[in-house]
Amino acid sequence: MKQGPIEYHFFPSDTKSLIKKIGKETLIHCLKQMLLVRNFEIRAESAYLQGKVGGFFHSYMGQEPIQTAAVQIMGKKQWWITSYRCHALALLLGATPNELMAELYGRATGNAKGRGGSMHFYTERMLGGFGIVTGQVPIATGAAFSMKYLKQDGVAVCFMGEGAVAQGSLHESLNIASLWNLPCIYVIENNQWGMGTAVSRAICAQPIAEKQAPSYNMKGYSIDGMDFFNCFAGFSHIFEETKKTSRPVLVEVLTERFKGHSISDPGLYRSKEDLAKCMEKDPILSFYKTLSENGLITEAEYEAMDKQQKELVVAAMKFADESPWPDPMTLGEDVFAP
């Protein structure tokens, strides 16, 4: 049976009242964070093309509002977890551009001592970047289990791409989380491409959360990932509800991936026109435009902010370049914990 037209019911949000509610300081901070992520990805990619970075490399460009809003609302005390597309989450949770760039460069000063690379970033409350699609989902469920077992306040927040929805461990995790009332927010970032496979060729029922959450006796929400305000409104509501109910929830955020699946993917399966059309919807530019229209930022201020973030990342490249390589003598260390 072919799916009919797919109709999303995004979480309702009113930009005008949200601007008032969130306030200038936080809005400007979020714009700055998004620009940090964007500049990090641009520079890291250029470092890759210079041969400074190896392995797989998955850019978060185009998806910035989602994790920026989520981290801004829920704070750093939750358990956070995501897929291999993990640069943004680590930056947002406080990992420095220096340590992350050094990790990409494979240096001893890197976030994971040069052992993890692009797909494996961590912070005190970020359990990783995970390299296997959906591998992080049962882990996040376990983090929520720990919070419940230890009677701690808080939630686990698990990001995944829409490609993960086809994997069995998501089904197992949602079933268990619902059975056991685990406070886990499962966020599907639907950038509409699982590598080169369009979502309609991989997932039988969309909108994913709206249609599939009820079968797990869970609530499902759709959010417009291109609109920071919609992300902010949606995650605010979902966070408060999850804290109150201690129930898992399934969230689908519709977004766009501006780059290929990874750096080695030229994206030949997408037409140039399609890509140009989606890039016109650049969520950072439209967020800036809204702030500017409301008199919260001038063009000069925006450009200065962008430049400042760019300089931060360029400095991180210098730091990485000048950092020592891991001592080969340390190769065998830490296979086992003490």
Add this chain to the structure above:
Amino acid sequence: MSTQIIEMREALRQAMDEEMARDVRVFIIGEEVAEYNGAYKVTKGMLAKWGPERVIDTPIAEEGFAGLAIGAAMTGLRPIVEFMSFNFSFVAADQIISNAAKMYYMSGSRFSVPIVFRGPNGAAAQVSSQHSHCVEAIYGNLPGLIIIAPSNPYDAKGLLKSAIRNNNPVLFLESELTYNDKMEIPVEEYLIPIGQAKVVIEGEHVTLVAHSRMVLLCIKAAEELAKLGIRVELIDLRTIKPLDIATVANSVRKTHRAILVEEGHYFTGICAEVAYEIQEHCFGFLDAAIKRISQGETPMPYSKTLERETMPTVEKIIAAVLESLNIRG
């Protein structure tokens, strides 16, 4: 020192019970561990004593609950995961291999995974191809995993307690056919360190190396051989990884002969690794080729006669020892 005579399953239960009393972060999770009291009754009475918050029945979802337990271990808990059979761990293999084994190293030593996966490994009686595989050779190829396979209740209890206190993922392999085995063990608490083999029988003519239930076959073989005046030195590896090659090498340097016994298959088996390490450490001491008795290279057949044909037996071990000593049986 007071002692008690208990079965293997009771020794395992006591180990978990003592560690749960010692550390509130320790809990048991798996299929049928709570209300059913364990498929093999290893967790009998645990639900009644510790309640459903610490003895947790799961749906049939090995990848889901193994991954959940790994996530719990990364965030402050110390789970004991029971697999009803280690053959079901294959369903959870991505979580064990990609997450548990690699996390501490890969995360720049930020997140450790203190977790024990335990349950019956290898063949039981006529359970056929999909319930009989020995997993130690498969998981032995993965840096970051500790693998333990005890042969008797005394070792099982002391090693399981050490495994629960260890800060790394441990695969604790039991044998369904030994759950009823009885032994006199201390009532007082004791621990057995991980990574130490044990000389079960001292001898001088030939070294036998085995682990888990195969040790029991070797003991019988050694008794038979003793009647012929052949004094076998028998080593129980107890821990597969890290491998205590020093104890094995010391013995082979004394006896100059080694026979290796393993319930799993020949190809890339544990014996292959032990044999390699023996030739590396004892090349000049060997007076005969190292021999292996392992399981044949077929999936496990159902029929009794075929099952017996493919598995190591006391007779096969005796024949190998005699051949090694160049004695006609």
